[in-house]
Amino acid sequence: NAGVTQTPKFQVLKTGQSMTLQCAQDMNHNSMYWYRQDPGMGLRLIYYSASEGTTDKGEVPNGYNVSRLNKREFSLRLESAAPSQTSVYFCASSEAPGDTQYFGPGTRLTVL
Amino acid sequence: DQQVKQNSPSLSVQEGRISILNCDYTNSMFDYFLWYKKYPAEGPTFLISISSIKDKNEDGRFTVFLNKSAKHLSLHIVPSQPGDSAVYFCAAADSGTYKYIFGTGTRLKVLA
Numbered sequence: 001n002a003g004v005t006q007t008p009k010f011q012v013l014k015t016g017q018s019m020t021l022q023c024a025q026d027m028n029h030n031s032m033y034w035y036r037q038d039p040g041m042g043l044r045l046i047y048y049s050a051s052e053g054t055t056d057k058g059e060v061p062n063g064y065n066v067s068r069l070n071k072r073e074f075s076l077r078l079e080s081a082a083p084s085q086t087s088v089y090f091c092a093s094s095e096a097p098g099d100t101q102y103f104g105p106g107t108r109l110t111v112l
Numbered sequence: 113d114q115q116v117k118q119n120s121p122s123l124s125v126q127e128g129r130i131s132i133l134n135c136d137y138t139n140s141m142f143d144y145f146l147w148y149k150k151y152p153a154e155g156p157t158f159l160i161s162i163s164s165i166k167d168k169n170e171d172g173r174f175t176v177f178l179n180k181s182a183k184h185l186s187l188h189i190v191p192s193q194p195g196d197s198a199v200y201f202c203a204a205a206d207s208g209t210y211k212y213i214f215g216t217g218t219r220l221k222v223l224a
Contacts, residue, residue, distance in 0.1 A: 098207045106153075
């Protein structure tokens, strides 16, 4: 039982490049979330998926897209990376919307 | 406008003593509060939560107190251990939404 897994752990991109961050959970949770964490700031919600087949914007969605591929997987895509997207990205899941969220280990992304 | 504030960026405590971490919030709609612990290069780990219908919740060495009139919650760790050294985030949510709002974190160092 791995909980929430994220790939890759580290990534360096050049401005304008695209990439997809992958997240999977094996807890049979319905809801999944993407956050970013920047120095001196708390975690901020980018997008979330309350249940399979639904996605919605969080606090800081600009520059990102998401796909809830199935119940297990929720990916985050940067279409044209910018230096302002340099951050640590965390995926989380919960049994249902509003329930306690459990986090993955994070992806550290640097955009040059 | 920061709805959840942790005004102490860092705290040092001697092993065996009590650690008290504080968190203030401004949104009176918040009715569910959580504490997460985060070690370097790992994702946040759920520690303890409290609903607004309670004023105290205890789990082993960890107790969370909620003062709704003051819009304040605190996490007490007794006795503190060196393994408790980490960054602690408080989070608040309106249970009618899916969105947690995180504070900026307090770095706790427990000195042996």
